[in-house]
Amino acid sequence: MSALIENFDAIIAGFWSTIRLAAMSAVLSLLLGTLLVALRVSPVPVLRGMGTLYVTILRNTPLTLVLLFCALGISNTLQLNFDVEDPAFNGYWLAVLGLTAYTSTFVCETLRAGVNTVPMGQAEASRAIGLTFAQSMRMVILPQAFRAVIAPLGSVLIALIKNTTVVIVAGYAEAAFVMKDMLYESAGTVVMVFLGFAAGYMILTLPVGYLTGWLARRLAVRR
Amino acid sequence: MSTGVLFDAPGPRARLRHNVLTLVGLLAALLAAWFVWARFSAAGQWDAELWKPFLDPEVWTGLILPGLWGTLSAAAVSAVLALLFGVVFGLGRLSDHWWLRLPSGGIVEFFRSVPVLIMIFFAQAGAFAIFGYVMPAFWAVVIGLTLYNGSVLAEVFRSGVHSVARGQSEAAYALGLRKGGVMRLILLPQAVTAMLPAIVSQMIVLLKDTALGYIIAYEDLLNAGFRVVPANYGNIIPAAIVVAAVYIALNLVLGWFATWLEGRGRRSRRSAATPMKADPVVGVPPLGA
Numbered sequence: 433m434s435a436l437i438e439n440f441d442a443i444i445a446g447f448w449s450t451i452r453l454a455a456m457s458a459v460l461s462l463l464l465g466t467l468l469v470a471l472r473v474s475p476v477p478v479l480r481g482m483g484t485l486y487v488t489i490l491r492n493t494p495l496t497l498v499l500l501f502c503a504l505g506i507s508n509t510l511q512l513n514f515d516v517e518d519p520a521f522n523g524y525w526l527a528v529l530g531l532t533a534y535t536s537t538f539v540c541e542t543l544r545a546g547v548n549t550v551p552m553g554q555a556e557a558s559r560a561i562g563l564t565f566a567q568s569m570r571m572v573i574l575p576q577a578f579r580a581v582i583a584p585l586g587s588v589l590i591a592l593i594k595n596t597t598v599v600i601v602a603g604y605a606e607a608a609f610v611m612k613d614m615l616y617e618s619a620g621t622v623v624m625v626f627l628g629f630a631a632g633y634m635i636l637t638l639p640v641g642y643l644t645g646w647l648a649r650r651l652a653v654r655r
Numbered sequence: 656m657s658t659g660v661l662f663d664a665p666g667p668r669a670r671l672r673h674n675v676l677t678l679v680g681l682l683a684a685l686l687a688a689w690f691v692w693a694r695f696s697a698a699g700q701w702d703a704e705l706w707k708p709f710l711d712p713e714v715w716t717g718l719i720l721p722g723l724w725g726t727l728s729a730a731a732v733s734a735v736l737a738l739l740f741g742v743v744f745g746l747g748r749l750s751d752h753w754w755l756r757l758p759s760g761g762i763v764e765f766f767r768s769v770p771v772l773i774m775i776f777f778a779q780a781g782a783f784a785i786f787g788y789v790m791p792a793f794w795a796v797v798i799g800l801t802l803y804n805g806s807v808l809a810e811v812f813r814s815g816v817h818s819v820a821r822g823q824s825e826a827a828y829a830l831g832l833r834k835g836g837v838m839r840l841i842l843l844p845q846a847v848t849a850m851l852p853a854i855v856s857q858m859i860v861l862l863k864d865t866a867l868g869y870i871i872a873y874e875d876l877l878n879a880g881f882r883v884v885p886a887n888y889g890n891i892i893p894a895a896i897v898v899a900a901v902y903i904a905l906n907l908v909l910g911w912f913a914t915w916l917e918g919r920g921r922r923s924r925r926s927a928a929t930p931m932k933a934d935p936v937v938g939v940p941p942l943g944a
Contacts, residue, residue, distance in 0.1 A: 473661065475662050475665065476673050476677050476680060477677075478676075478680040478681055478684075479676060479680045482684055488903070488907070489899070489903060492863070492902060492907060492910075493899045493902055494863045494864070494865075494866030494877065494902055496866040496867055496869050497866060497877055497881065497895065497899060500869075500877075501895045504891050505891055505892055505895055508891075509698050509891050509892055510694045510697075511698065512694065547661075555661055565661070573661070594768075594769075594770040597771075598870075600870060601869070601870060608770065608773055608776070611773055615776055615780040616780055622780050622781045622784040623781065623785070626773065626776075629773055630765070630769045633768065633770055634765070634768045638768055641768075
């Protein structure tokens, strides 16, 4: 227990970095994921192909490789950086880039599954009463689709929070980085350290699960 | 609902719009491709020297294939152990006895909400600190993956058993079977058919997560292809492309297998359970969803 108390400030700083990474990546993944799903359900074959190609590549590559590529490939080899002068800032945005590129594919697939939960009759009926494509999407399909994906999007967000630990390979210090230091340096307290950090992650992930589960139940479309 | 139903057959104006969008899309793709190509050649990553190692059979037999074996063996051992873990705790959670149900539920929820990486760290550091045992990276990876994927599979098993129509167990009880018999003879055989696609999807997650072994220097495909090869030939970008291609190929094969199983399960009339579509991220949708 003492190890946790002594390093309390470092631990809080680590989890604060985790939260900042997760929050920024969540917002950007939602935006990129929405754009990707628009490509993937569009009537234009070229756009569909581009969306599918991106999703297939990023979804089947391990996140470790994606983040390593951001750090070693994009930053070190290709010399594309956000700000070379400020390593912490640069590391943060490279990590966000990797997490967003990876997570947005899962957001895209979740949203697409949501559109698929809306029964075919809904789209046919809205066309039959003369709604245009945009109108039927806006007023009939998407409102039902969004309500169906609240809980799955919650799981994506939980996975994202847990995935921030992998950022360790990109050299940005978040909670797992702090934990690794504490584990391998001070023996004897490993169990407390592990339980402490596990509790930290549970405090971040469990409320997300309960909140989205509750919202999904409240807003579920009765069929 | 297939996406084709979302829009009508295009009229003249829509066709024009589609053509414009096609053009814009192609231009954007070309621009992106040109940008990548230009940056790569500015960094000299198209040099034949950097790609040559991947044409050398010895690089494959000496580094990449042993790495692939490391990835596949860790994935296979974790998969078997995770299935066992899932069966034990999934059935434990379905038990009528609170002293079995509550601890199983607690364990499953705990390992599902803790990141795999910190379990891997703890397995390695804990084994040394508590037992003085230097744990090989292989077992640390296997333990981390087993605990996490096992908990997810426990939930898959539980929802699989729940997905069998209730009339099945009622009929079985009416015939005079006891609890164990109902589970073993009636529920599980039908649930397995429904669960298979979700289990295979979870195997994809597991296979991808073996790459976490890189962080504790486990000699897997990522380590061999993305640390050792570039360290010798200085070809970080070609190495990333080749390693990613191998992972993508492996996962696509598993993914097709899952889709095929799902289609087969949907056509089959031998099970009263509806096939479960796996959540691509966590295996099963959260409860109440």
